[in-house]
Amino acid sequence: MRVAENLSHIRSVIENACERSGRSPSDVTLIAVTKYVSNERAQEAVESGIFHLAENRKEGLLEKRAFIKDKRVTWHLIGTLQTRKVKDVVGKMDYFHALDRLKLANELNKRIKKGTLNCFVEMNISGEESKHGISEDQLVPFIDALAEFEHLRIVGLMTMAPNTEDRDLIRSIFRRLRVLRDKIRDLHLDYAPCTELSMGMSHDYELAVEEGATYIRIGTSLVGDERKG
Ligand SMILES: *Cc1c(COP(=O)(O)O)cnc(C)c1O
Numbered sequence: 001m002r003v004a005e006n007l008s009h010i011r012s013v014i015e016n017a018c019e020r021s022g023r024s025p026s027d028v029t030l031i032a033v034t035k036y037v038s039n040e041r042a043q044e045a046v047e048s049g050i051f052h053l054a055e056n057r058k059e060g061l062l063e064k065r066a067f068i069k070d071k072r073v074t075w076h077l078i079g080t081l082q083t084r085k086v087k088d089v090v091g092k093m094d095y096f097h098a099l100d101r102l103k104l105a106n107e108l109n110k111r112i113k114k115g116t117l118n119c120f121v122e123m124n125i126s127g128e129e130s131k132h133g134i135s136e137d138q139l140v141p142f143i144d145a146l147a148e149f150e151h152l153r154i155v156g157l158m159t160m161a162p163n164t165e166d167r168d169l170i171r172s173i174f175r176r177l178r179v180l181r182d183k184i185r186d187l188h189l190d191y192a193p194c195t196e197l198s199m200g201m202s203h204d205y206e207l208a209v210e211e212g213a214t215y216i217r218i219g220t221s222l223v224g225d226e227r228k229g
Contacts, residue, residue: 001224002048003032003041003044003045003050004048006222006223007030007049007050010030010205010218010221010222011025011030013205013209014028014030014206014216017206017207017209018209021210021211021212023212028213028214028216029215029216030052030216030218030222031054031078031215031217031218032050032052032054032218032223033054033055033056033078033201033217033218033219033223034054034060034064034219035054035055035057035060035079036220036224036226036227037219037223037224037225038226039063039064039067039068041223041224041226042067042223043067043068045222045223046068046070046072046073050222051070051073051074052073052074052076053068053073053074053076054077054078054097054217055075055077055079056078056079057079058077058085058089061075061089061092061093062088062089062092065092074094074095075092075093075094075095076093076094076095076217077089077096077098078097078098079098080098080100080132081098081104083103083104083107086104086107087111090111090117091112093117094118095117095118095119095120095155095215096108096118096119096120097119097120097122097158097217098120098132098158099120099121099122099152099154100121100132100133100134101134102145102146105145105146105149105152106149108149109149109150109151112152115151116151116152117151117152118153119152119155120154120155120157120158120196120198120215121134121142121143121156121158122134122157122158122159123135123136123139123158123159123177125159125173125176125177126162126169126173133158133160136176136180139180139183139184140183140184143184143187143189143192143194146191147189147191149191150191153192153193154184154189154191154192154193155193155194155196156181156194156195156196156197156198156214156215157177157180157181157184157194157196157198158198158199159174159177159198159199160201161174161199161201161204161208163203167207170204171207171210171211174197174199174200174204174207174211174213177197177199177211178197178212181195181196181197195214196214196215197212197213197214197215198213198214198215198216198217199211199213199215199216200213200217200218201216201217201218201219202218202220202221202222203221
């Protein structure tokens with residue numbers, strides 16, 4: 001399938017979900033996750049009019065960035081980042097979705113020489129041990145501790161729902177993230193406006209939009225997965 005065809009389907013799902021939940025589709029930013037596809041396929045996404053691209057690893061980010069020269073693209077790093085790799089990606093991403101520890105925050109802050117990096121704090125709401133992210137009860141102390149990092153701007157919270165068919169469970173996790181987002185937003189911290197919600201992937205973005213997602217990260221159903229066959 002052409003990216004454009006997948007895109008038109010996804011856009012209509014987003015519009016309907018917005019309609020049902022009294023939201024505006026313009027408040028939902030679609031990010032194409034290109035980690036399982038070639039540079040050329042990522043380029044096709046850009047040509048279809050998607051100007052937000054994401055990779056989950058440093059290597060993928062640097063490779064796609066070097067190939068896609070379009071200045072309109074906003075680059076997102078959505079996967080966990082090892083501290084020793086921070087120096088390679090600073091200045092190469094516009095948004096980082098996986099801030100989950102102070103050591104990493106410290107290293108990012110140290111390496112960024114000017115301006116601020118837009119960060120999402122990654123939350124582990126489901127409590128699955130395999131997942132990255134901080135737990136709910138650590139959120140406020142974590143946000144407090146981020147105050148000293150002048151180059152980090154906490155734009156919102158991010159989570160990944162469990163891979164399950166239980167729609168009610170997924171919905172409850174997205175809802176929980178929104179409550180936490182509201183809680184931090186309402187503190188009115190200069191360094192942590194926390195207005196955004198990064199949640200929803202191929203199998204659950206419709207629920208995420210209904211629950212208030214402002215950034216959705218879609219790979220497989222938008223650009224595909226070239227690892228299979
Ligand atoms: C891979 C990935 C996605 C996209 O997953 P799909 O199911 O292919 O849409 C979204 N968010 C993160 C953090 C990812 O690693």
